[in-house]
Amino acid sequence: MLNASLKELSASLAAKRISSVELTRLFLGRIGELNGKLNAFISVDAEKSLAQARAADELIAKGGEQALTGIPVAHKDIFVARDWLTTCGSKILSNFVGPYDAHLIERFNAVGAVLLGKTNMDEFAMGSSSESSFYGPVKNPWNPECVPGGSSGGSAAAVAARMAPAATGTDTGGSIRQPAALSGISGLKPTYGLVSRYGMIAFASSLDQGGPLAKSAEDLALLLNVIAGFDPRDSTSIEREKEDYTRDLDRPLSGLRVGVPKEHFGEGLAPDVGAAVEAALAQLEKLGVKRVPIELPNSSLSVPAYYVIAPAEASSNLSRFDGARYGYRAKNYSDLADMYRRTRAEGFGAEVRRRILIGTYVLSHGYYDAYYLKAQKIRRLIAGDFTEAFKRCDVVIGPTSPTVAFKIGAKTADPVQMYLNDIYTIPANLAGLPAASIPCGFGAGGLPVGLHLVGNYFAEAKLLNVAHRYQRETDWHRREPAGLKT
Amino acid sequence: MNWEIVIGLETHAQLSTASKMFSGASTAFGAAPNTQASAVDIALPGVLPVANRGAVERAIRFGLAVGGEKVINRHSIFARKNYFYPDLPKGYQISQYELPIVKGGEIPIVSPTRGEIKIRLTRAHLEEDAGKSLHEAFHNMSGIDLNRAGVPLLEIVSEPDMRSAEEAVAYAKTLHSLVRWIGICDGNMQEGSFRCDANVSVRRLGAQLGTRAEIKNLNSFRFLERAIEFEVKRQIEILEGGGKIVQETRLYDPDKDETRSMRTKEEAHDYRYFPDPDLLPLEVSEEWIDEIKADLPEWPRDRIERFKGYGLSDYDVALLNADFDIGNYFDGVVRESMRSGEQLQAADFKLCANWVLNDVAARRNADGLQSWQFGVSDETLGYMLRLLRDGAISAKTVKDLFAEFWEESKAKGFSMHGGHPERVDRLIEERGLRQISDLSAIEKIVDEVIAKNAKQVEDYLAGKDKAFNSLVGQVMKATQGKANPAQVNEILKRKLAR
Numbered sequence: 005m006l007n008a009s010l011k012e013l014s015a016s017l018a019a020k021r022i023s024s025v026e027l028t029r030l031f032l033g034r035i036g037e038l039n040g041k042l043n044a045f046i047s048v049d050a051e052k053s054l055a056q057a058r059a060a061d062e063l064i065a066k067g068g069e070q071a072l073t074g075i076p077v078a079h080k081d082i083f084v085a086r087d088w089l090t091t092c093g094s095k096i097l098s099n100f101v102g103p104y105d106a107h108l109i110e111r112f113n114a115v116g117a118v119l120l121g122k123t124n125m126d127e128f129a130m131g132s133s134s135e136s137s138f139y140g141p142v143k144n145p146w147n148p149e150c151v152p153g154g155s156s157g158g159s160a161a162a163v164a165a166r167m168a169p170a171a172t173g174t175d176t177g178g179s180i181r182q183p184a185a186l187s188g189i190s191g192l193k194p195t196y197g198l199v200s201r202y203g204m205i206a207f208a209s210s211l212d213q214g215g216p217l218a219k220s221a222e223d224l225a226l227l228l229n230v231i232a233g234f235d236p237r238d239s240t241s242i243e244r245e246k247e248d249y250t251r252d253l254d255r256p257l258s259g260l261r262v263g264v265p266k267e268h269f270g271e272g273l274a275p276d277v278g279a280a281v282e283a284a285l286a287q288l289e290k291l292g293v294k295r296v297p298i299e300l301p302n303s304s305l306s307v308p309a310y311y312v313i314a315p316a317e318a319s320s321n322l323s324r325f326d327g328a329r330y331g332y333r334a335k336n337y338s339d340l341a342d343m344y345r346r347t348r349a350e351g352f353g354a355e356v357r358r359r360i361l362i363g364t365y366v367l368s369h370g371y372y373d374a375y376y377l378k379a380q381k382i383r384r385l386i387a388g389d390f391t392e393a394f395k396r397c398d399v400v401i402g403p404t405s406p407t408v409a410f411k412i413g414a415k416t417a418d419p420v421q422m423y424l425n426d427i428y429t430i431p432a433n434l435a436g437l438p439a440a441s442i443p444c445g446f447g448a449g450g451l452p453v454g455l456h457l458v459g460n461y462f463a464e465a466k467l468l469n470v471a472h473r474y475q476r477e478t479d480w481h482r483r484e485p486a487g488l489k490t
Numbered sequence: 491m492n493w494e495i496v497i498g499l500e501t502h503a504q505l506s507t508a509s510k511m512f513s514g515a516s517t518a519f520g521a522a523p524n525t526q527a528s529a530v531d532i533a534l535p536g537v538l539p540v541a542n543r544g545a546v547e548r549a550i551r552f553g554l555a556v557g558g559e560k561v562i563n564r565h566s567i568f569a570r571k572n573y574f575y576p577d578l579p580k581g582y583q584i585s586q587y588e589l590p591i592v593k594g595g596e597i598p599i600v601s602p603t604r605g606e607i608k609i610r611l612t613r614a615h616l617e618e619d620a621g622k623s624l625h626e627a628f629h630n631m632s633g634i635d636l637n638r639a640g641v642p643l644l645e646i647v648s649e650p651d652m653r654s655a656e657e658a659v660a661y662a663k664t665l666h667s668l669v670r671w672i673g674i675c676d677g678n679m680q681e682g683s684f685r686c687d688a689n690v691s692v693r694r695l696g697a698q699l700g701t702r703a704e705i706k707n708l709n710s711f712r713f714l715e716r717a718i719e720f721e722v723k724r725q726i727e728i729l730e731g732g733g734k735i736v737q738e739t740r741l742y743d744p745d746k747d748e749t750r751s752m753r754t755k756e757e758a759h760d761y762r763y764f765p766d767p768d769l770l771p772l773e774v775s776e777e778w779i780d781e782i783k784a785d786l787p788e789w790p791r792d793r794i795e796r797f798k799g800y801g802l803s804d805y806d807v808a809l810l811n812a813d814f815d816i817g818n819y820f821d822g823v824v825r826e827s828m829r830s831g832e833q834l835q836a837a838d839f840k841l842c843a844n845w846v847l848n849d850v851a852a853r854r855n856a857d858g859l860q861s862w863q864f865g866v867s868d869e870t871l872g873y874m875l876r877l878l879r880d881g882a883i884s885a886k887t888v889k890d891l892f893a894e895f896w897e898e899s900k901a902k903g904f905s906m907h908g909g910h911p912e913r914v915d916r917l918i919e920e921r922g923l924r925q926i927s928d929l930s931a932i933e934k935i936v937d938e939v940i941a942k943n944a945k946q947v948e949d950y951l952a953g954k955d956k957a958f959n960s961l962v963g964q965v966m967k968a969t970q971g972k973a974n975p976a977q978v979n980e981i982l983k984r985k986l987a988r
Binding site for chain 1: 529532533534535536537538539540541570572574576579580581582634760762763764767768769770
């Protein structure tokens, strides 16, 4: 059961081979067993989860189930959930209990899924290692001395260690795909605007996008079916017809053009990762895809542009955490300005403070044009690179991350090294394109390698098609971390 | 001596939408603190703004009123103005910065010294209001009321085109009546729905613009005038004493009648404006503009000319244009008092105007009604006036029915109009109120009265006018008051002259 796909779980529930309560208990038990070691969850509340499971069982008994009814799903602690502690990995929200449900949570509730727990993450999703959490670092299930990637590291570790059948995350610069890659699971960042941001605590509004993490592309498709869709409460949500993302999973790949950007195979790419990605491309060629060399000439500008735009938006988005209305407030202060200063200095961790300072600086009078405006121009150039590329290919494929998972603490002293983790994933956020990461082998230390797929706008079904056909031929996504065997 | 005063105004007009600029919470004034603050207004984590279409529409109406289509930006941008304050829950105010919805336009005013002049507008942009800090009654702490947070505002920025406090007041008053006229703002200054900031500087005639001071939050025309006068005097005194003006923000204290420094330019915030990534650029289509244009009321100036063309006095015209609704009501009364295809004469317009300005206005004042509230509809009053002009009913009948209908409406809290044209007809029949308009019938009665009252006829012929009145009274009595007194007079005079 712990290894079962969502489709298998749904079938078991429908056939009453197992109840949602039993299934939920099973995963709660697994969490109880492993969370002390991996620190993947910030909040677990068996009573709440089991109440939902009982409701799901009643629904199934009446024959009223939909896809995912009764299935436990873990949610990144960035999604506000009613009556659940919602911390965003930060001290400043350490006492914040959600008064409402995020759009994504509402959608899972609507199909009768079970909220299994809230997963650990880099504070305010700022990080690539899940080390910046106020609640301690998340450990990689493949090697607890290593990071699971970030910022959705808790969700990735939970799925990799089979503590949850599936999970959700958010991706601002790679925060779903990079931890999926480093933890050996599948993850999808949808097209910007496909999944509502309502109730998803904002990091960088123009880049943030919620999405699923799971064991396979097929599971991702089922999860995306639940969470995609227009929401009038998010002005950037896109109104379009609903799709069934499972519809093209098995479509043959023959004739599909796969663009391979030379910029993603140059300096900085670790040889073990490069080799695994090359092998995956060869496997895809056997499935009939045509390999097309492409260029993304402005790639090298994506990290600097991102580290202007994302902190700029964050510096403003995080202003509401001021101690006045909710969340942490400093104990001692002399006046209003002092209350703000102390609350924010004590409530935010070092990485969040660094990004607020960078963002405040680049938006300041006299610097705005040189930084923020220029970064926006680069952003348009990068989107233009993809527009050109998609004239020549259907999917862009390369590595998700330049290296396999690194040791906890290895990059915390050097933010720039940390930022370079997202060099291949950031361009899709800047352009707003859908992108996925799926396991494609193992590198140094037996750690997983991720294959990165970028599609054109709203080409999620095509990405999942490529990923699923690949997963039909390979078993990388079925491998389990040694030592945590189910 | 020879100082020229230069004034520009920034006016915040609260747009009269039922819900807030970016949330669904109510904008109604006076609710208990924080009862009209939604999750969006208190800036909970994860919430997002959605622009209010009604507020955007009102901004477009304003643009069309002050400059026509050409001043409406088809593409404008919401931007964040970042600063920390407890009554600003998000830590930023959503406003418009580089691309406002309205760019340009002008307001014609009558200056006491320069006659009719035009004040140019720099821009008008949409933004949300902040909440309120309450510093009383909290024992060394401050209370925050976020009911006002997120209320939609149109900030209207003028060029520095005014040259005296009187001109600034004339501009503010014209703008105030315009925003009410086009229905985008209730103009309630006590509740802060319309408030001004004044930028004031002085210079030697013909010299470059002097350094300005900005005086904040002037919420009455009198304060606006007093604050500018004080400020001008203060600046001239400094300059004549050889000093320099510091660019700063000042507050007017109405109790002391003076302005005080709030912060200087050096202390000014760096607001770090940038486009709000939570909101898409505001795109205004030609179709939408056409729709709004079709729905715009007649401009005040056009209506004034039209009413003058009816032969009404300037005084009556001014009263009928005091607010938009009374003018509309007058138009309705005129329309209903007309038989189809009929051309009304000056006297007919005057009759309608008298009723609207005397009876209707008096009762509205007595009952403290809003400008849009009427106890009797324009349709009913117009219909009764038509019957009056036809001679079918007397003026007294109109007055009686009008009063009765108004009381009916009042009894229902003015939730509906009293009376109805069909009820007027029914009551006339039921109560026998119809006047005798058949001349031969009246002549017959007159003949009878003359025959029976030889003494009075003799007195009248001897020059005693009082006797004539007595004869009229006899005729009216004989017709049970249903004869038209004017007709009775005419017939009686004709017959007695023989």
